Amino acid sequence: MTPRAHFAPIDVAIVVAYLLGIVLFGLVLSRRKASSEDFFLASRNSSWPIIGLALLASNISSTTLVGLAGQTYATGISVYDYEWTAGVTLAFFCVFFLPFLLRARLYTMPEFLERRYNRFCRTYFSGLTLFLNIVVDTASALYGGSLLLSLIFPHTPLSLIVAVMAVFAGVYTIAGGLKAVIYTEVVQAILLFGASTVISLAAFHKAGGWGSVMSRVDPAKLSLIRPLGDPGVPWLGLLTGVPLLGFYFWCTNQFMVQRILSAKDENHGRWGALFAGFLKLPVLFLMVLPGAAALLIYPRLPRADLVYPTLMFDLLPTGLLGLAVAGFLAALMSSIASTFNSASTLFTMDFVRPWRSDLSSRALVRIGRGATFTFGLLAVLWAPQIQHFASLWQYLQAILAYVAPPVVALYLVGVFWPRANGQGATAALLVGLVLGGVLFVLDVLLHVIHLHFLYVAPILFLASAGVLVAVSLATPRDPADKTEGLIWTPEIFRAESVALRGQPLWANYRVIAVVLLAVTALIVWEFR
Numbered sequence: 001m002t003p004r005a006h007f008a009p010i011d012v013a014i015v016v017a018y019l020l021g022i023v024l025f026g027l028v029l030s031r032r033k034a035s036s037e038d039f040f041l042a043s044r045n046s047s048w049p050i051i052g053l054a055l056l057a058s059n060i061s062s063t064t065l066v067g068l069a070g071q072t073y074a075t076g077i078s079v080y081d082y083e084w085t086a087g088v089t090l091a092f093f094c095v096f097f098l099p100f101l102l103r104a105r106l107y108t109m110p111e112f113l114e115r116r117y118n119r120f121c122r123t124y125f126s127g128l129t130l131f132l133n134i135v136v137d138t139a140s141a142l143y144g145g146s147l148l149l150s151l152i153f154p155h156t157p158l159s160l161i162v163a164v165m166a167v168f169a170g171v172y173t174i175a176g177g178l179k180a181v182i183y184t185e186v187v188q189a190i191l192l193f194g195a196s197t198v199i200s201l202a203a204f205h206k207a208g209g210w211g212s213v214m215s216r217v218d219p220a221k222l223s224l225i226r227p228l229g230d231p232g233v234p235w236l237g238l239l240t241g242v243p244l245l246g247f248y249f250w251c252t253n254q255f256m257v258q259r260i261l262s263a264k265d266e267n268h269g270r271w272g273a274l275f276a277g278f279l280k281l282p283v284l285f286l287m288v289l290p291g292a293a294a295l296l297i298y299p300r301l302p303r304a305d306l307v308y309p310t311l312m313f314d315l316l317p318t319g320l321l322g323l324a325v326a327g328f329l330a331a332l333m334s335s336i337a338s339t340f341n342s343a344s345t346l347f348t349m350d351f352v353r354p355w356r357s358d359l360s361s362r363a364l365v366r367i368g369r370g371a372t373f374t375f376g377l378l379a380v381l382w383a384p385q386i387q388h389f390a391s392l393w394q395y396l397q398a399i400l401a402y403v404a405p406p407v408v409a410l411y412l413v414g415v416f417w418p419r420a421n422g423q424g425a426t427a428a429l430l431v432g433l434v435l436g437g438v439l440f441v442l443d444v445l446l447h448v449i450h451l452h453f454l455y456v457a458p459i460l461f462l463a464s465a466g467v468l469v470a471v472s473l474a475t476p477r478d479p480a481d482k483t484e485g486l487i488w489t490p491e492i493f494r495a496e497s498v499a500l501r502g503q504p505l506w507a508n509y510r511v512i513a514v515v516l517l518a519v520t521a522l523i524v525w526e527f528r
């Protein structure tokens with residue numbers, strides 16, 4: 001079966017009102033003339049609730065909504081392992097990385113690599129991130145949105161649907177930069193949660209309730225801890241591959257970390273990151289388990305990516321359907337706007353400003369707006385090609401596994417080991433690039449080997465880290481300023497402990513992090 005889209009006038013009115021309202025809201029926020037710091041980092045004045053909600057909205061794209069439900073339908077709820085590990089990763093990030101980033105007053109994450117290693121590392125990572133922003137993040141979000149909208153407009157070409165969605169998100173992003181993006185994301189996160197709740201309740205009701213889903217669905221598909229041969233998330237991959245991909249996504253990916261870089265101070269940055277970790281926990285019930293309920297309601301869907309739109313169009317009554325579609329579009333637009341803005345920041349700050357240091361702040365903003373338009377156009381052209389992959393989720397995760405681990409090695413080794421130098425970092429990136437390319441060709445294109453992508457990630461990480469260590473030891477040390485203020489030490493932790501004694505428990509980020517980890521552990525234990 002395929003979903004049938006019955007859109008009543010009231011549903012159309014709700015969706016149109018949302019689209020026009022969110023664009024108008026974004027344009028209102030864009031009225032004042034922006035400096036480069038305003039445009040790219042929202043004046044570095046974001047508070048923790050704004051950061052947390054913006055992180056969630058940036059993360060939960062149309063790709064996620066379609067991918068989580070679809071992958072649950074295909075392989076089980078182990079796909080949620082990517083979600084609950086976010087809280088663990090963000091807690092780690094708050095302790096060991098966040099202070100360095102905010103104190104350095106960075107614009108981009110690749111900028112950190114130049115300060116710690118050399119210019120080549122910055123250029124490589126910035127170019128890689130731009131590529132991933134276009135080919136993975138923006139294009140997959142556009143494609144995920146087109147899957148649903150093509151059901152409403154079945155006779156409209158996919159490329160036209162993709163282009164229209166990009167225009168709506170691009171208008172206020174080009175005009176207002178990160179400030180417009182981050183505040184519209186707050187509205188979109190709230191709408192997203194409301195719409196997801198409606199769909200989840202409808203799915204469980206149709207499937208006979210919570211007890212029916214828990215008792216009738218194959219127990220293997222309701223387990224987060226899966227055997228080694230599991231096609232989704234084998235337990236060894238959960239321990240090795242998922243944390244590495246999670247660290248890349250939450251701790252080094254520009255379009256996520258940029259929200260934290262906009263924090264007004266370290267406390268708000270940490271509170272916002274941990275708030276996002278808490279917001280990821282309900283995803284199991286609102287976006288993952290509805291895919292398990294769909295196994296009972298629609299046992300013969302031709303493609304797993306159709307689960308989410310089928311639930312939406314088949315189960316929701318008039319009015320609520322419009323709300324759900326608006327929520328879906330909220331997820332889509334927030335993700336697209338995030339990647340548009342981060343791509344323009346990377347291009348302007350990592351390529352244009354170092355080359356033309358004489359440019360004024362206003363000129364940089366103009367270049368950033370032009371870059372936003374260009375990268376949006378490239379994503380629109382690529383998005384329709386994703387339909388040739390087995391599933392949206394497979395496309396998203398597999399590509400990251402082959403390209404991200406060498407960069408993760410540079411961050412993790414570089415922050416904890418002072419001896420790592422620029423020559424070692426350059427060698428690690430080049431070896432990781434070649435090895436990742438070879439594995440991709442052998443595994444994905446030629447099928448000569450059969451290696452789960454969650455095992456590819458640790459192989460590439462260990463190889464890159466080994467090269468970084470070996471070459472660094474074999475070459476002279478970098479100057480002392482390459483590590484000053486960028487290396488974590490126990491003394492930093494002890495000094496911070498003294499400073500935290502004067503804070504109440506509810507404001508102590510370490511206490512908040514422990515609570516987040518404890519709640520996460522309870523959920524994992526319950527669905528082990």
